[in-house]
Amino acid sequence: MRQKLLNALIGIVVALLLGAILLLLQGYDPLATYEALFRYSLFGYYPFATTLRNAVPLVLPGLSAAIAFASGVVNLGQPGQLVMGALFATVGGLYLNLPPALMIPALALLAMLGGVVWAGIAALLRRFFEMSEFIVTLMLNMIADFFTAWAITEPFKDPAAFSPMTPQISPNGWLPEWGEFNTMILFMFAAVVIAWFIFHRWKAGYEWRITGQNALFARLGGCEINRNFMAVMLLTGALAGLAGGLVVMGGPHRFIRGLGANYAWDGVMIAIVANNGLIATFLYGLFFSAIQTGALGMELITSVPNEISQVLQAVLVLVIVASREYLNTFVQQLAARRRAREVRT
């Protein structure tokens, strides 16, 4: 545990240093930039609330990727599952009319269904035709992109709008705001808790984890590999789909172009940095969200383009992961050298 924290800290510090060098090279003041970055993301009621809210579409796909990878399922379809979830929730919001207490859960479920359907296609192709879910989910991402683009330009287009987007969903499906906090963060907290519980306390979660570590062992031990694969695909699809639905219900209240942004891929990266740990995914999700959120404020003050946050994220991922793997061997080699000295004397 202590070593994990140390790894994370070293990684973050090194990455920020590298980022500072990048900024310096372009003539920006790194200290002022970072100061602005974190002032607009963490310090203060409004910035913090925004960071939390922006973390939702990062943490949910992150959990999705973390559970999938840790279970040996290469589901890289979070981007597609997210936009399909968003589309399902939007369509539901356009045609359903229920009181808010029913409407919100119904739309959330629809969003999950969207993710489940999209992940389910890949799962079935793997199950019955042994087509690797790795490539299939990647291709389905592209197809989902085009499919939703068509859906918002043709059948569900807002006739009053000039660019492709749907009309707003029924206000009963809007997620309420509590002060500066949007209730979508409650879904995120719930998802983290439930996902953790399933993954670490259910027998199924135990089988998933062992399968991810050594599939042949799990199979010989009597785990139902095929059923588990299906369950993981569908669950992770639901998580990614939920993210899409929440984005719609909490934000623009409609499906606009580019809605999925880079959320899902960022989520995949977050899972990777977190080494597929669920709590770690949540924490890194908050951290990445802070960087993205702060970057917008930073741009106002320092004129550094906010896209630098994307560069910074990739650097963070590489450095943290590399330092995690390198530090381990380094620490062990140090210990070995010390032991050798003891032997000699």
Next chain:
Amino acid sequence: MTNPSPLIEMRRIIKVYPPNVVALDDVTVDFRRGEIHSIVGENGAGKSTLMKVLYGLTHANAGEIIYKGSAVHFREPGEAIAAGIGMVHQEIVLIPEYTVWENIVLGVEPVNWLGKIDRQRARRLVQQKIDEFQFNLDPDEKVENISVAARQKVEILTLLYRNVEVLILDEPTAVLTPQEIPQLFAELNRLRASGRTILFISHRLDEVLELSDRITVMRKGKKVDTVPASSTNRQELARMMVGRDVLFTTRRKPKPPGEAVLRVENLTVREDHGRVRLDNLNFEVRAGEIVGVAGVEGNGQFELVNTLMGIQKPTSGHIYIRDVDITHFDILQRRKFISFVPQDRGKMGASLSAPVWEDAIMTHHRLNPRLSGWKGLLLNTRYAQEFTRQLIDTFQVVLPSPRAPFRTLSGGNQQKVVVGRELLLQSDFVLLDQPTRGLDVGSMEYIHDQILRIRSEGRAVLMISADLEEIFLLSDRILVLYRGRLVGNLPVEQTNPQEVGSLMLEGQPQSA
């Protein structure tokens, strides 16, 4: 030979594997030109590490190496080879997809000005070496199609092609049948006659005594002694190796077996294009009986295990346990009847990165209701801990904590966890695939005792082993597999290693 100056001296070598495993503890040893020098010791005694240090494959933390009168330090095997020292590893590292000559010339390929490989010349050069040392190999054959013994020759030729003077062989006989060993020894003697020095790692004392000029014994990272082969014997070497007297006799008490537990009928595995992997197998394993399966690797053992465990469907035939036809059962259903110790812990027997308790409850989590919580959905983690502690106590596993990652345990303790888990399943039939491969003598003896214990409990044991000694030590009956056929089904009292050896090699008892 009045005190010739040594060709190689290794002085005060210390090697610690990260984080704190002392593999070589202040070892000093010398090797003379033109001798066959054996290094013996148990698994984990440091034999291989010592040679890897010499070969530059791993680096000592302290000590020096004198070669031909001057200090050397090989940073990588390439430098050692260039200086004339080469090593054949225990696991043969060849590229099965390449031909014999491609494997041999890799790294020193003859090419034309375009960088294109000169196949004609490469093949001719390889053929020359084959002829020079009478190795009987076809340079154009793909390595995946040749026998283990032939692959070993390819490894040796690779070094000779690079003109090494010192050949290190790490347990070369471990993969050979009794009949193939004399041929290897003849080749090694020819190499010695040509002036080369051979360093031979083994733990089989008979071979070492037969082949070597001198023998160095190692134990727990320390050198015990170096003695001329002519002035020692098996008992003395064994005592030096283990540190106490070792029994070479079985502790198995004769006992009539009970009724049949496992029954295999006409079991056949045929590939689509006709190749037969298992050919109409029929046999039984009875309660209170240990049946050993002998055979050169790749003669159907893999398919036998796979079909018994349900990983692979047989083309035809049936498998019964206590008259229940399990041929079409899925793995979980079979696991109610079968305990299974696989040959490779890391691949099939455990997750290396999981904490020990998670590996310990595998299969039990499905069969033992006490491990289930609410509606069978939850895992009772508290009972899982208790269960693991029982396993640890019963099977004398030494470990820091049940929460420690499995990979941090020593090989012997890892195997005890796997064996313990499977034996605690209480199934009537126990399938053991190489249950003691790579273990130290202590753990090996312990596991042998456990196997004998379950025999006396009246469980039926089928044990596959590449180690004929182990087969003869434990089995009541020996099955011999040859090209997927059962060519022998012999009570142990009525056979001997020679007979089983020729069945393994030729599928029939020694003919004329």
Next chain:
Amino acid sequence: MKILIGLINGMIAGATPILLAALGGAYTYYAGVFNIAMEGMLLTGAFFAVLGSYYTGSWLVGVLLAVLGSLFLSLIFILFAVVLKTDEFVTGIALNLFAVGATTYLLRKIFSVKGVFSNPGIQPIPALRLPVVENIPVLGEILSGQNLMIWVAVLATILTHFLIFQTRFGLRLRAAGYNPARLDSSGVPSNRLRALSLLACGVLCGLGGAFLSLGYVNLFAENMSAGRGWISLAAIILVNGNPLGIALISLLFGFSDGLGLLLQGYRVPAQFTAMVPYLATLIALYFYAARTRRLKSA
């Protein structure tokens, strides 16, 4: 006839970036590197090609810069995955996202635009007219007037095939993939071959990216690689890395690209025609999986 020739030309143009990226990936495939960074390399190449071409007015400088930009990603890959032993999959994913972030950032920083940069000042890679051949009916219309980079891709295919299967480099490269321990023990560090394969991949992806932004179209758009790197990965897997097979399968994908354009003429919504190459990949994957299944049961 016109339609057919249009279809074939569309197919060739669509195939070229995938072919170049997949050939690059073939080197890493044989060297045993799980390299999924082609997507990012293509994108980086595309950006730097436009950058070089726009500022110097020379497409050649654009191509050179594209190769250098893509090679930069190779170097990061080598640093992390080969030297520091970071997981290859992780490195690849991070590099792809790095490429997206960096090109978007630079687009904004250098050209002060978001989304797309297109300008008459960007010099495209020229087409190559073949003096005698162009007079041959049909064949001439196809062979002559193709973009220079298409011929480079053809050359690269042949060269790659020769290098991998005939030369010392190839023998060692494949050995690094089959059994790195063997290569190491024969005195050639397998890491060196892995690094070389990544450099080769960088060069070829750089060329592919340059074709995207200076040949296929004449502009740079955010994320314009649009999954071609992933398709090239699929192509490699489908034919087990064989360069000639890659060429064939790239043409297949190129064909679906051209087909998509053709379908648009028949009033199929553009979004659906754009899906065709990805659907084609899925179909190809189906047949691949069916074949593997048959082999496994055999």
